[in-house]
Amino acid sequence: MGFISPNLPDLDREAWARGSRMERMRPMVQDWAQAGFSAPDAVLVLYVVKIALYCFGAAALTALTPGIGDLGDIADWWTEPIFFQKVVVFTLLFEVLGFGCGFGPLTLRFLPPIGAFLHWLRPGTVRLPPWPSVVPLTRGTHRSWLDVVLYGALLLAAVQLLLAPGQGGRPGSVGVIDPLLFLPLLGLLVLVGLRDKTIFLAARSEVYATLAVFFLFTAGTGGDTTDMLVGLKLMMVLIWWGAATSKLNQHFPHVVSVMMSNSPVLRSKTVKRRFHRDFPDDIRPSRLSANLAHGGTVVEYVVPLVLLLSDGGPVTAVAAVVMVCFHLQILTSLPMGVPLEWNVFMIFGIGFLFVENASVGIGELGNPLVLLVIAAAAAVVVLGNLFPHQFSFLPAMRYYAGNWATSLWCFTPSAIAKLDASVAKGARLPAAQLETLYGAETASLLVHKGYAFRAMHTHGRALFGLIPRACGPDHETAYAPHDGEFVAGITLGWNFGDGHLHHEQLLEALQERCAWEPGEVRLIALESQRFWDPRQEYRLVDAATGELERGFVHVSDMLDRQPWAGGIPVHDVVTPTVTAPAPRTLTPEV
Structure with a gap:
């Protein structure tokens, strides 16, 4: 594979061009089955660098928090609750600026490799309100200066949280961000989303905004984070279970075979061909792909439950390793659409919530409103699978299901x-x-x-x-x-x-x-x-x-x-x- 040029199949291009559309597609399908998209190595380097910058950016901005310590001392403060809060906000900002999902060549975005803020800070571009006939002041599809201002304010609200100091907390801890400071971010996400659903979805609100809601459940200046931590754990499990539920279909093995054939880690064409029934004539998923698909679904149901119910020790450690490997497998496959930072975030969440805070159990929950938030999010997942024509696949958590509009x-x-x-x-x-x-x-x-x-x-x-x-x-x-x-x-x-x-x-x-x-x-x-x-x-x-x-x-x-x-x-x-x-x-x- 070239470092800059794509590695395309060797064929008679003149004869290929004379074929019908489906005849031209056939050798491309067969080539994907053994070589994937064949992106140049430079593209893979680009995404590795982007992941590194994402991790560095979240840590470097958190290091600016008064009293937390220098970036070089991150091993001493990565378990601070305020770090998790700022990682959530930074990831939301990273996504809504367009640097996360949908970025770059693996989404056939080249010149430029990004849209998002280049588009949403420009009056006159297209916007799509979700309910223009129901919600006042949202009709129309032209972006106005009001939309630009709202989007800019959303970015500033996220930056304000990233620079915010901590308050309260146990001795030796810098505490957590003032819960009231999250209200502008959440409110602006709603306002922006009512004017343009694209931005609301691009922020990956179903993950990061919902997690941010639990940051409201810190007990004032005392900084008690128990309810927050329990809510975050429950939400993480809901994300896994929602995704697993959506994979209970006949489409998902196709996703696995396509993704594994595209993996830059698996360079062997012989291995990649095994993900299909009978290469090159039958490119439907093989039994191996089906077993990986359904086995992964079982893991996504069972292991998060173990993490939720265990309180540390070997059981927690084994379960954590299994889920880290689960996300690393997706991450290293560089799936099209490149939800890379999401997988990095989930790995971090496993370490912070289920390993470092394993002792915080669901029985310690004090505020029943936490369960109300979880119930509302779960209801969207259920309804989104029962009535998919009325729900985005993102809040319905049908991420890898292969069953998409x-x-x-x-x-x-x-x-x-x-x-x-x-x-x-x-x-x-x-x-x-x-x-x-x-x-x-x-x-x-x-x-x-x-x-x-x-x-x-x-x-x-x-x-x-x-x-x-x-x-x-x-x-x-x-x-x-x-x-x-x-x-x-x-x-x-x-x-x-x-x-x-x-x-x-x-x-x-x-x-x-x-x-x-x-x-x-x-x-x-x-x-x-x-x-x-x-x-x-x-x-x-x-x-x-x-x-x-x-x-x-x-x-x-x-x-x-x-x-x-x-x-x-x-x-x-x-x-x-x-x-x-x-x-x-x-x-x-x-």
């Missing part, structure tokens, strides 16, 4: 030109960024590597299989499919797997700006699978004329198909009374 956007060349000309944004679509970096030929190969990633998941079979229904007989020549993740990334400033950020609401916001003609843009939206429902709903939408069709695909059909199979059976199809005009025959796909 997704979309494909099929653009004509004229539609892309209007997108570039009419929408305020900091970057072009990844295909254009790659062409600038590597030229058209290599860019096309890398774009198809991206197709391969999506198609190797169950939902990808449906998305690509529905293209002919959405775009008609000219779909091969008239349209270029783009993953909805990347459309959201450039137009909203952030993307991390939430398909509800790039469904109809974003399409309508962009249509206001671009005024696409009928047939120029076709959206294929696929909703998550509900618990106990063997189907997933899809919708086909034209940007100019609205919904063309809706129906269901069966999960069993997605499981049975190879990533390059093409069309997929549909069921319970509903079409509007007035159908949209058919797309025009346009210039070939690039």
Whole structure:
């Protein structure tokens, strides 16, 4: 693998380019199965450096706390409760600035490698309010100076907490941050989120904001942290259990096989091929992938419970080591979307909450409001799995489940030109960024590597299989499919797997700006699978004329198909009374 250049499969590029879309995808899928995305080593170094800077930044800012000690003495003060508080705030700030999830080349973000604050401090960019018809003063999709000010105030509130002194605490301790200082941060997150749900999600509020709520449960100047620590422990267990619950499906083994094939630690192609049934002809997950998937789910249920109920000693130590290894395995696989700092944070949380404070048990909880917060968070997880069309996959904690709302956007060349000309944004679509970096030929190969990633998941079979229904007989020549993740990334400033950020609401916001003609843009939206429902709903939408069709695909059909199979059976199809005009025959796909 090159240090700067991507390592692409060896094939006859002219013959490859003459194939159909699915024929072009097949060798990319097969190459992913044994080499992953094949990112240059420079990209891997970039992410390692970023993790190191994240760790250094959290420690260095905490070292500025009066009385805590120098950075070089961190071994003496890493167990201070105020350090955990500041790590939570720093991680929230790191994420909402765009340096965490969704950063850099492994999310096909190159020029620039970041959106977030470059986007959200710019008036006129797109914002998506969650309930514009219900919440007053949130209508519209244009970012105003008010939105910029609110976002800036959110950043300042986080910085204020990072520089705050401690108060109270036992002798020799610097105490904890004044609980009242967390109210501006939490309040601003709510206000910003009501104006733009993207920022609320980008802050990873379901983790860090919820954890910050428990910082309110410190007993005044006495600095008693018992209720805070119990609440934090319960929330950490809920995060693990929520994620484990969402993995009780048939999709998750596909996530494991794709992630392990992309691992930079596993350099052996022979080993990576074992994660698939019969390389190169059957790229469905092997028994090894399924066992890893389901075994990991069991670990995520059982070991956190042991950590919660044990009070130190060998049992706690063994359980802690198991969960550290669990997160290290994810971290070193460098999964696409790169939730790297989250895994580092969880490892730190294991050490601070369950090892250092193992003696603080749930029986010592004094304030019942802690349980109310946990119950509310748990309710969102349950409802998010029962009614996934109404909840983001983040608060529903379906992080690695493989059961996500997704979309494909099929653009004509004229539609892309209007997108570039009419929408305020900091970057072009990844295909254009790659062409600038590597030229058209290599860019096309890398774009198809991206197709391969999506198609190797169950939902990808449906998305690509529905293209002919959405775009008609000219779909091969008239349209270029783009993953909805990347459309959201450039137009909203952030993307991390939430398909509800790039469904109809974003399409309508962009249509206001671009005024696409009928047939120029076709959206294929696929909703998550509900618990106990063997189907997933899809919708086909034209940007100019609205919904063309809706129906269901069966999960069993997605499981049975190879990533390059093409069309997929549909069921319970509903079409509007007035159908949209058919797309025009346009210039070939690039």
